[in-house]
Each structure stands twice: as C-alpha cells, then as structure tokens.
Amino acid sequence: MSKVNITVNGKATSATVEDRLLLVDYLREGRNLTGTHVGCDTSQCGACLVMVDGKAVKACTMLAVQADGTEVQTIEGIATDGNLHPMQEAFRENHGLQCGFCTPGMIMTGIDMVNRHGTDLDEKTIREDLEGNICRCTGYHNIVKSIAAGAKAMAN
Amino acid sequence: MYETIYARADSVSDAASKMGSAGDGKYISGGMTLLPTMKQRLAAPDALIDLTSIGDMGGVDSSGRSVKIGALATHNEVNSSSALRSACPALADLAGWIGDPAVRYRGTIGGSIANNDPAADYPSAMLALGATIHTNSREISADDFFTGMFETALSDEEIVTGISFNAPEKCSYEKFRNPASRYAMAGVFVAKHADGVRVGVTGASQGGAYRWTEAEDALNANWSPDALDGLAVDEGDMLSDIHATAAYRANLVKVMAKRAVAGAK
Ligand SMILES: Cc1cc2nc3c(=O)[nH]c(=O)nc-3n(C[C@H](O)[C@H](O)[C@H](O)COP(=O)(O)OP(=O)(O)OC[C@H]3O[C@@H](n4cnc5c(N)ncnc54)[C@H](O)[C@@H]3O)c2cc1C
Ligand code: FES
Ligand code: FES
Numbered sequence: 001m002s003k004v005n006i007t008v009n010g011k012a013t014s015a016t017v018e019d020r021l022l023l024v025d026y027l028r029e030g031r032n033l034t035g036t037h038v039g040c041d042t043s044q045c046g047a048c049l050v051m052v053d054g055k056a057v058k059a060c061t062m063l064a065v066q067a068d069g070t071e072v073q074t075i076e077g078i079a080t081d082g083n084l085h086p087m088q089e090a091f092r093e094n095h096g097l098q099c100g101f102c103t104p105g106m107i108m109t110g111i112d113m114v115n116r117h118g119t120d121l122d123e124k125t126i127r128e129d130l131e132g133n134i135c136r137c138t139g140y141h142n143i144v145k146s147i148a149a150g151a152k153a154m155a156n
Numbered sequence: 157m158y159e160t161i162y163a164r165a166d167s168v169s170d171a172a173s174k175m176g177s178a179g180d181g182k183y184i185s186g187g188m189t190l191l192p193t194m195k196q197r198l199a200a201p202d203a204l205i206d207l208t209s210i211g212d213m214g215g216v217d218s219s220g221r222s223v224k225i226g227a228l229a230t231h232n233e234v235n236s237s238s239a240l241r242s243a244c245p246a247l248a249d250l251a252g253w254i255g256d257p258a259v260r261y262r263g264t265i266g267g268s269i270a271n272n273d274p275a276a277d278y279p280s281a282m283l284a285l286g287a288t289i290h291t292n293s294r295e296i297s298a299d300d301f302f303t304g305m306f307e308t309a310l311s312d313e314e315i316v317t318g319i320s321f322n323a324p325e326k327c328s329y330e331k332f333r334n335p336a337s338r339y340a341m342a343g344v345f346v347a348k349h350a351d352g353v354r355v356g357v358t359g360a361s362q363g364g365a366y367r368w369t370e371a372e373d374a375l376n377a378n379w380s381p382d383a384l385d386g387l388a389v390d391e392g393d394m395l396s397d398i399h400a401t402a403a404y405r406a407n408l409v410k411v412m413a414k415r416a417v418a419g420a421k
Contacts, residue, residue, distance in 0.1 A: 002162060018159070019161050020158070020160050042192060043188070043191075043192045044337075046258065055261045056261070057258050057262055058258050061188060061191045061192060061262075063187070063204075065162045066162075066184075066206065109257070109258075112257065116257070129257055131255070131338065132256025132258050132259060133256075
C-alpha cells in the first residue's frame with residue numbers, strides 16, 4: 001500500500017491505495033468520478049482519457065501511484081460555473097454522440113488536440129489524432145465536426 | 157493485475173540497488189507495454205521500479221550530425237524535436253507513427269528498445285542508424301543489442317540510459333500498419349551513411365528486428381528502389397498469423413524497402 005496525493009479537478013485528494021490500483025479505478029471508485037469510462041482492457045479505446053498535468057493520457061494504463069503528485073482533470077472538471085466547456089457544447093450542438101460512452105474520452109482528446117495544434121484544426125489532423133479513440137456508434141463524422149467546432153469555439 | 161509493490165528511483169544507482177533488493181522486479185518507464193501485459197496477467201513482477209523521476213536520462217540532443225536521445229524521451233518528445241527533425245527526419249516521423257497521441261505522451265524510447273517487441277518501430281531504426289545503446293554499465297552496438305523476439309543483450313538489472321548515433325546523409329522509414337492495432341506488419345528503415353547503406357526491418361521476422369544485408373549490398377551498388385527488384389525475401393523466416401501470411405509479409409518487406417528508398421531525404 002502507498003499513500004498518494006493527487007489533485008483532482010482542482011481539489012487536493014489523498015488516499016492509501018494498493019500499488020496495483022489503476023488511476024481510472026482511483027477516480028471512479030475512490031473519488032466517485034464515474035464520467036471517466038473503461039471501454040477495453042487492451043489500452044486501445046480511449047474512453048478512459050484524463051488530463052494528467054495537462055496531457056490526455058489513458059487512466060486505464062497508469063497506476064494511481066504513478067500519478068502521485070500530479071494534477072488530474074476529468075470530464076467532471078472541465079465545465080466552469082455551470083457552463084459546459086466549449087468542446088462539450090460543440091459535441092451537443094453537432095450531435096457528436098449517440099450512446100455517449102466514448103464521449104468523455106473524445107472530449108479530452110479534442111481539448112488535447114487544441115493544446116497541441118491550436119484552435120484551427122483540419123479534418124485530416126483530427127482524424128489522425130483520433131487514432132486512440134474508438135466509438136461504436138457514430139461513425140466518427142459528427143465527432144470530427146464537433147472537435148473542429150469545439151476547437152474554433154475555444155479560440156474565443 | 158496481480159499484487160505488486162511500486163517504488164520510484166531518483167537516480168540510476170538507486171534504481172539498480174532497488175532492483176537488486178526486489179525479488180522478481182521490473183523497471184517501469186511509460187508503462188505502455190508493461191501495464192497492459194500485467195493487466196492481462198502475462199507478467200506479474202513482484203516490484204515495479206519507476207525510472208521516470210531520474211534526472212539526466214531524458215531529452216533529445218542534436219548538435220550537427222551527432223544525435224543523443226535519453227532513454228526517458230517520450231515518443232511525443234522525439235516526434236516533436238525540431239533539432240532531430242533537421243538531423244534525421246525519418247526518426248522523428250517514426251515516433252509520430254507509434255500508437256496514438258496518448259501512448260506517445262507516456263511511452264519511451266528506452267522502454268521500447270528494452271522490450272524489443274517484434275513489431276516495435278524503434279529497433280529497425282536503431283539497426284539502420286548503426287546506433288549505440290548506452291546502459292548504466294556499458295555501450296552496446298544496436299547490432300549486438302537486439303538478440304531475438306523480446307530478447308536483448310541487457311542483463312536483468314541493466315538500465316538503458318540512452319541511445320546515440322551519427323545522422324546519415326539520407327534516411328526514411330516506411331511502415332505498413334496493421335489496420336486494427338497500428339503496429340507494423342512490416343516496417344523498413346533505410347539509412348544512407350557516408351560509409352554505406354544500412355537497412356533495418358521490423359514487424360515481419362520471427363527473430364524480431366533484423367538487418368536486410370542483401371538489400372544493403374544491392375543499394376550500395378545502386379542507390380535506387382529498382383536495385384531491390386531482383387531480391388527475394390525468405391518466407392521461411394517470416395511471421396505468419398491471422399493478419400498476414402509469411403509470403404505476404406515477405407512481399408511487404410520488399411515493397412516497404414522500395415518505398416523507403418524512394419522517399420529517403
Ligand atoms: C495502444 C498501443 C499502441 C501501440 N502501438 C505501437 C506501435 O505502433 N509501435 C511501437 O513500436 N510500439 C507501440 N506501442 C508500444 C509503445 O511504444 C511502448 O511505449 C513501448 O513499447 C514501451 O515503452 P514504455 O516506456 O511504455 O515501457 P514500459 O512499458 O514501461 O516497459 C517495457 C519493458 O521495458 C523495460 N524497461 C523500460 N524502460 C527501461 C529502461 N530504461 N532500461 C531497461 N529496461 C526498461 C520494462 O521493465 C519492461 O519490461 C503501443 C502501445 C499501446 C498501448
Ligand atoms: S479503457 Fe483505457 S484505452 Fe480502453
Ligand atoms: S457514442 Fe456510443 S461509443 Fe461513441
């Protein structure tokens with residue numbers, strides 16, 4: 001067992017956890033933040049993406065102890081004052097989800113793309129950078145549209 | 157995942173001594189290979205020694221043609237290094253084709269070469285670039301480092317600290333990606349050095365990454381994709397699975413090699 005101190009959505013959290021505990025389980029079961037999903041056991045689907053120190057990484061492929069001392073942001077932490085984040089709003093406006101299971105990860109990926117490439121994202125870049133996010137429902141077209149629109153909205 | 161204990165090392169010597177006192181321990185860098193394997197219970201180390209807090213073991217440095225990359229450099233850092241992109245663009249490109257953006261934020265070059273997955277990208281580049289692998293106890297040439305599928309010259313407690321090479325005059329990497337996993341079904345790195353051509357192949361062979369010496373001879377005689385036309389890759393050595401037969405992979409190696417020569421810069 002190890003003690004971890006992780007800032008989650010701006011709040012300091014600490015707990016004594018089994019060393020093998022995955023970050024995603026710390027968030028879902030330890031902190032009750034069930035917006036971060038688990039869609040696979042092969043590190044391929046991206047439903048579990050969270051920001052760790054500002055980078056979108058797979059919470060299913062990271063131990064909570066590896067995240068000790070970091071700042072984690074989950075889907076629950078991106079809205080401000082009750083207003084959806086522009087990337088969330090864009091998914092709603094553009095019908096970027098159906099069942100919604102992949103959506104938290106898609107939104108984290110979208111925000112991460114803006115952090116890496118800026119707010120003017122072309123379709124090719126978006127499709128390439130969606131490599132690590134799988135959606136069983138939408139066929140991706142509206143996800144691509146949502147990310148492009150969300151990125152533009154983030155410029156304002 | 158089976159139970160394990162985790163400790164962060166703050167220096168190379170601390171890591172080696174923690175490993176020495178662990179039962180059946182393993183180093184962990186990005187965890188992008190080790191953790192999925194542990195989740196599937198294919199690996200069950202008693203202890204994980206985290207290398208990522210060790211200073212001086214990361215970064216991409218390139219002055220003139222001499223390139224040094226720390227073992228902890230992530231695929232994302234290698235992909236986005238502008239110094240590397242001007243010295244050896246193919247290696248920067250290669251890093252950008254590994255997995256997906258989230259994997260590239262955490263996965264490291266040291267972890268990739270220490271693991272020597274038969275479909276991993278970096279080993280082919282290390283062979284073609286004639287790279288030197290630096291460890292906490294010695295320097296090993298890439299030719300001697302990769303000893304077979306998932307096998308390297310590393311001893312259990314040895315730590316890869318970085319790699320170095322002299323940038324070639326021209327180089328290129330072509331990867332035929334498995335449409336589902338995006339790992340290489342055949343990947344070929346060609347490098348034209350002042351003293352000759354080297355060709356590294358990954359993804360295809362049962363023995364892991366290897367140098368295709370017949371192609372090197374042909375390209376030394378005639379630096380052109382056509383120089384490979386007359387060569388045949390031996391199917392007997394190739395991997396065969398649900399994704400591709402040995403014959404298909406043998407053909408892919410040649411096709412990728414020709415494209416790599418055509419695209420070298
Ligand atoms: C979805 C997905 C897709 C991927 N696609 C690709 C791909 O297309 N191409 C590709 O090449 N790879 C791919 N990978 C693997 C990825 O590149 C890994 O990052 C890499 O293989 C291992 O690096 P790591 O730092 O994560 O190592 P870890 O998982 O931490 O460690 C891997 C092994 O190396 C050992 N080790 C780690 N660091 C060192 C060191 N410095 N010295 C000695 N031993 C060490 C560990 O003990 C362990 O045995 C993919 C992974 C995932 C999850
Ligand atoms: S749950 Fe993490 S990648 Fe699928
Ligand atoms: S909306 Fe259902 S998985 Fe993407």
